[in-house]
Amino acid sequence: MAVFTEVGFDEAAALAHKVGLGPLKALKPIKAGIENTNYFLTAERGEYVLTLFERLSAEQLPFYLHLMKHLAGRDILVPMPQSDAHGEILHALCGKPAAIVERLRGGHVLAPSAAHCQQVGAMLARMHEAGRDYPYHQPNLRGLAWWDETVPQILTFLAPPQRALLEDELAFQHSVSASASDAALPRGPIHADLFRDNVMFDEDAEGRSQLTGFFDFYFAGVDRLAFDIAVCLNDWCIDLASGRLLEDRAAAFVTAYAEVRQLTGDELRLLPALLRAAALRFWISRLWDVHLPREASMLVPHDPTHFERVLRERIATPWHPASR
Numbered sequence: 001m002a003v004f005t006e007v008g009f010d011e012a013a014a015l016a017h018k019v020g021l022g023p024l025k026a027l028k029p030i031k032a033g034i035e036n037t038n039y040f041l042t043a044e045r046g047e048y049v050l051t052l053f054e055r056l057s058a059e060q061l062p063f064y065l066h067l068m069k070h071l072a073g074r075d076i077l078v079p080m081p082q083s084d085a086h087g088e089i090l091h092a093l094c095g096k097p098a099a100i101v102e103r104l105r106g107g108h109v110l111a112p113s114a115a116h117c118q119q120v121g122a123m124l125a126r127m128h129e130a131g132r133d134y135p136y137h138q139p140n141l142r143g144l145a146w147w148d149e150t151v152p153q154i155l156t157f158l159a160p161p162q163r164a165l166l167e168d169e170l171a172f173q174h175s176v177s178a179s180a181s182d183a184a185l186p187r188g189p190i191h192a193d194l195f196r197d198n199v200m201f202d203e204d205a206e207g208r209s210q211l212t213g214f215f216d217f218y219f220a221g222v223d224r225l226a227f228d229i230a231v232c233l234n235d236w237c238i239d240l241a242s243g244r245l246l247e248d249r250a251a252a253f254v255t256a257y258a259e260v261r262q263l264t265g266d267e268l269r270l271l272p273a274l275l276r277a278a279a280l281r282f283w284i285s286r287l288w289d290v291h292l293p294r295e296a297s298m299l300v301p302h303d304p305t306h307f308e309r310v311l312r313e314r315i316a317t318p319w320h321p322a323s324r
């Protein structure tokens with residue numbers, strides 16, 4: 001549930017007109033999400049999503065919006081940002097940077113099957129391939145440097161067992177990051193937040209659940225492609241209650257991904273460490289959001305203990321895809 005900045009109908013109507021969507025018909029705040037302010041926007045030309053960016057700056061945002069435009073232009077199922085008459089896709093509203101993108105049809109699949117994981121794995125690989133010639137560069141702003149900056153701010157809120165785990169895992173990730181294998185990992189633009197709630201599915205004419213698109217590219221950055229795989233495995237392919245990886249879904253995801261882009265030997269070897277890194281990354285951000293919250297008229301932060309469980313699971317039971 002997140003609305004940090006209230007947007008008036010007339011303000012939204014003026015922006016909708018500016019990007020050529022015609023008269024605004026409806027504007028509805030979106031409760032889901034915790035990072036930005038989002039509204040469903042119904043205009044004469046169709047259904048869209050209005051986002052006001054609450055933390056990212058006007059200097060950081062072009063990387064994400066142009067990545068979405070680049071991928072959509074290569075038939076990756078990503079909502080197209082809407083441009084004004086000058087081709088500008090980054091706008092401003094209520095004193096915040098803003099964007100309007102197409103609203104994807106369908107809904108979230110919060111209890112995915114191996115077939116859903118297969119579709120997401122294949123589309124992620126196609127997205128990584130399509131991103132190879134993306135000309136802009138911006139690091140993953142929630143990567144190791146951000147972990148180093150944020151962990152000292154949250155340690156004080158933690159009990160000794162959590163504090164020890166956080167400090168030990170951060171030290172381990174520094175050792176991985178300094179390794180030759182890590183340096184050899186293929187890199188490119190990654191989504192870096194491809195959870196179940198950032199992917200849409202809809203039923204086709206035969207009643208089959210088909211992926212209709214990825215959204216929420218606002219944690220994207222240039223990083224190790226296999227880190228993106230780890231983020232997905234830690235959400236799409238787990239038992240939510242225990243954090244345990246589910247072999248059938250994980251195998252379906254990685255097999256489908258590898259049919260589009262084969263994983264290197266270094267990626268296969270480092271995947272267990274990257275699964276730990278992906279769990280650590282979201283444990284840190286959820287702890288940060290809970291213990292150092294922002295003012296909001298609507299906000300339901302995510303539970304940090306979920307990713308403490310996932311991290312402990314990844315450490316206790318390292319997962320390797322069967323060699324292919």
Ligand SMILES: Nc1ncnc2c1ncn2[C@@H]1O[C@H](COP(=O)(O)OP(=O)(O)O)[C@@H](O)[C@H]1O
Pocket residue numbers: 002030032033034035036037038049051079101102103104105197198200215216218
């Ligand atoms: N392009 C889109 N198409 C359809 N629904 C969307 C789209 N973008 C956002 N949403 C809806 O808004 C919710 C919050 O969006 P999200 O990007 O996750 O928030 P945040 O910006 O806080 O991360 C999503 O869970 C989804 O229901």
Ligand SMILES: N[C@@H](CCOP(=O)(O)O)C(=O)O
Pocket residue numbers: 032033034035036193195197198216282285286302
């Ligand atoms: N998906 C991450 C980060 C928050 O994502 P949002 O899309 O809800 O803003 C998490 O669940 O921690």
